[in-house]
Amino acid sequence: MSHDFSRPVTGHVPVLRLGDILLVTLQGDLYDSAAQQLQQDIGETIVSTGVTGVVIDISGVEIVDSFLGRVLAEIAANARLLAARTVVSGMRPAVAITLVELGLTLPGLRTALTTEAAMNLLTGVDPDTRSGGLRRESR
Amino acid sequence: MRTAAGVEACLPIRSDMDLVWVRQHVRQAAGLLGFGLVEQTKVVTAASELARNTLVHGGGGQLDTAPVTSGRGTGLRLIFSDEGPGIPDLERALSDGYTSGGGLGMGLGGARRLVHEFAVDSAPGVGTKVTVVSWAAVPRPREEY
Amino acid sequence: MPEHETVGPHGSPSREVGDFLRRRTEQIAQRWADEPLFRTVFTVSRDEAVEAGRIVVEALAQVADTDQVHDPDAAGFTVVREQLARMGAARSRAGFTTAQVSNDVDALRPPVENLLLADLPEEDSDRVRECATALTVLMGTLRLVVLETALSEGQALIERQQLQLMEVATPVIKLWDGIVAVPLIGTLDSARSQVVMETLLEAVVDQHARFAILDITGVPTVDSLVAQHLMKTVAAARLMGAECVVSGIRPAIAQTMVHLGLDLGNVITRASLADALAYTLHKLGAGIVDATPGGAGSR
Numbered sequence: 001m002s003h004d005f006s007r008p009v010t011g012h013v014p015v016l017r018l019g020d021i022l023l024v025t026l027q028g029d030l031y032d033s034a035a036q037q038l039q040q041d042i043g044e045t046i047v048s049t050g051v052t053g054v055v056i057d058i059s060g061v062e063i064v065d066s067f068l069g070r071v072l073a074e075i076a077a078n079a080r081l082l083a084a085r086t087v088v089s090g091m092r093p094a095v096a097i098t099l100v101e102l103g104l105t106l107p108g109l110r111t112a113l114t115t116e117a118a119m120n121l122l123t124g125v126d127p128d129t130r131s132g133g134l135r136r137e138s139r
Numbered sequence: 140m141r142t143a144a145g146v147e148a149c150l151p152i153r154s155d156m157d158l159v160w161v162r163q164h165v166r167q168a169a170g171l172l173g174f175g176l177v178e179q180t181k182v183v184t185a186a187s188e189l190a191r192n193t194l195v196h197g198g199g200g201q202l203d204t205a206p207v208t209s210g211r212g213t214g215l216r217l218i219f220s221d222e223g224p225g226i227p228d229l230e231r232a233l234s235d236g237y238t239s240g241g242g243l244g245m246g247l248g249g250a251r252r253l254v255h256e257f258a259v260d261s262a263p264g265v266g267t268k269v270t271v272v273s274w275a276a277v278p279r280p281r282e283e284y
Numbered sequence: 285m286p287e288h289e290t291v292g293p294h295g296s297p298s299r300e301v302g303d304f305l306r307r308r309t310e311q312i313a314q315r316w317a318d319e320p321l322f323r324t325v326f327t328v329s330r331d332e333a334v335e336a337g338r339i340v341v342e343a344l345a346q347v348a349d350t351d352q353v354h355d356p357d358a359a360g361f362t363v364v365r366e367q368l369a370r371m372g373a374a375r376s377r378a379g380f381t382t383a384q385v386s387n388d389v390d391a392l393r394p395p396v397e398n399l400l401l402a403d404l405p406e407e408d409s410d411r412v413r414e415c416a417t418a419l420t421v422l423m424g425t426l427r428l429v430v431l432e433t434a435l436s437e438g439q440a441l442i443e444r445q446q447l448q449l450m451e452v453a454t455p456v457i458k459l460w461d462g463i464v465a466v467p468l469i470g471t472l473d474s475a476r477s478q479v480v481m482e483t484l485l486e487a488v489v490d491q492h493a494r495f496a497i498l499d500i501t502g503v504p505t506v507d508s509l510v511a512q513h514l515m516k517t518v519a520a521a522r523l524m525g526a527e528c529v530v531s532g533i534r535p536a537i538a539q540t541m542v543h544l545g546l547d548l549g550n551v552i553t554r555a556s557l558a559d560a561l562a563y564t565l566h567k568l569g570a571g572i573v574d575a576t577p578g579g580a581g582s583r
Contacts, residue, residue, distance in 0.1 A: 091525070100516050105523070113526060
C-alpha cells in the first residue's frame with residue numbers, strides 16, 4: 001500500500017452523465033460533509049436530468065466505514081424513490097473483507113465488479129446475476 | 140526497526156475534518172509498522188468508527204497513537220478519549236446493535252471485531268476512553284478451540 | 285527515577301542491587317563493551333557499545349528496584365527488548381546459535397558480580413550472599429528475555445514462511461471467462477481461511493469473475509468454524525458484486541451439517557465441481573451442448 005496520501009475531497013465529487021446513467025467516481029478520503037453534499041447533489045441531478053441509473057465507482061476508495069456505507073445505502077434509497085436504480089462498483093477486496101467483519105452487509109445495495117459491468121446491469125445487457133433481495137432467477 | 144517517529148501522535152477529534160486526519164495518520168502509522176493491506180484497512184476503519192463515536196457521542200476528544208511491542212511482535216495502540224457523558228449501557232453498546240435500517244448502526248461491537256485487543260473505560264460524568272491494539276502480523280488462530 | 289542519597293543497605297537485597305547498578309552503570313557498561321556480545325555487535329564505535337551497555341544496566345536497575353528480578357515480563361525489560369533482539373539477531377546473522385548467544389549473555393555476569401562483591405562490606409556475609417543471589421537471578425532473567433526475543437523472532441519468521449506457503453498452495457483457477465474456482469484442500473483454520481479469502485477475492489477482481497466456485501471436496505470436516513469462514517468469503521464476494529457457489533459437499537458432510545444445524549444461508553451449493561461449473565455457465569448465458577450428431581442433449 002502506498003504511503004502517498006490521497007487528497008481529501010473538499011470540493012465536488014465528479015458526476016458524469018453517460019446517456020441514461022450517472023457515473024459518480026469517489027476517490028480517496030471523503031469528508032463526512034462532502035458525502036452528505038453528494039447525496040443531495042445526486043438526488044437533484046437525477047431529477048433534473050431524468051436519468052434512470054446511477055453508478056457509484058468506489059474502486060479508488062480504500063476505507064468504507066459505517067458512515068460511508070450508510071451514505072451509499074441512502075443514495076440508493078433516494079434514487080429508487082426517484083425511479084432510478086443504483087449500482088456500486090469496484091469495491092476492493094480489503095474493503096469487502098472489512099465490511100463483512102464489521103457486520104455491514106448493505107442489503108438492497110447492488111454491486112458490480114467494474115463500472116462496465118454496472119452499466120450493463122443497468123441497461124439490461126447482462127442478466128441480473130447478483131442476489132441480495134433483487135434477484136429474479138429461479139434455481 | 141520500527142521507531143516511534145511517525146507513529147506516535149496526539150490528534151484532536153473536534154470536527155468531521157479531523158476524522159480524515161485520524162484515518163490518514165492511522166493508515167500511515169500502520170504502514171510504518173508493517174501492517175498488511177487487510178489488517179491496515181481493518182484498523183483504519185475501526186479508528187474511523189471510534190473517532191466518529193468520540194465526536195458524535197462524546198462531544199469531541201482526542202486520539203493518542205503509539206507503537207507497542209510484545210512477544211507477538213509490533214503493534215499499534217489507539218486510545219480514543221473524551222470527557223463526554225459516558226456510555227449509559229455499556230453492555231448494549233458492545234453488542235451488535237443493528238438498527239432496523241438493515242445493519243448500519245452497530246455501536247462498538249463492530250469496531251471491536253476489527254481489532255485484536257479492545258477495552259472500554261466509561262463512566263457518566265467522567266467521560267469515555269476506548270483503548271484498542273492491533274498487531275501487525277496475522278494473528279494465530281485465536282478463536283480455535 | 286527515585287534519587288538515592290544514601291549508599292548502603294536499605295530495603296531488600298534486590299533494591300540494594302538496583303542501587304549498586306545505578307552507582308556503577310559507567311564501569312559496568314565499560315566492561316561489557318569489551319565482552320563478545322557488545323563488541324561484535326557494535327563494531328563501528330566502542331562508544332556505541334558503552335551507550336548500549338548503559339541502557340541495559342539502567343533497565344536492569346529498574347527491574348531490581350521493583351523487586352522483580354525473577355520476572356522476564358517486568359516493565360523494566362520492555363525498553364530493552366528491541367535492543368536485545370537486535371543484538372541477538374546480529375549475533376545469529378554472524379552464524380552463532382541461540383545457545384551461543386545465551387552464553388554470551390551469561391558472560392556478562394562475572395564482571396558485574398566482581399564489582400558488586402567489591403562494593404559490599406565483607407563483614408555482613410549473609411547480606412553479601414543475598415545480594416549476589418539477587419544479581420545472579422537478575423542476570424539469569426536477562427538471559428531468559430534474550431532467549432524469548434530470539435524465539436519470537438524465529439516464530440515470526442516461521443509464520444511469515446507459512447503464510448507464503450499458504451499463498452502458493454492456494455491456486456485460484458480460471459475455469460472460464462468470468463468463472464474462477466479454488467479447490468480448498470485440508471483443514472481450514474483461521475489463518476488459512478484468511479489467505480484463501482484474500483487470494484480468491486484478488487483473483488475475482490483480476491479476472492472480472494462474476495462467479496467464484498469454492499470446492500470443498502478436499503476439506504475433511506465442516507464444522508461451525510469452517511462454515512463461518514465460508515460464509516464470510518461468500519459475503520465479501522457478494523459485496524463486491526460476485527457470487528459464490530460452494531461445491532464438493534459430500535453426503536457425509538451434508539449429514540454432519542444438518543446434524544449440527546449449520547446453515548450456509550442462501551449460498552448456492554452443488555455436489556460436484558462439474559455441476560457448479562454447469563450452473564455458473566448457465567447463469568452467464570452459456571451452455572454445454574452435446575455436439576455429436578444425433579445427440580441433442582444440452583446440460
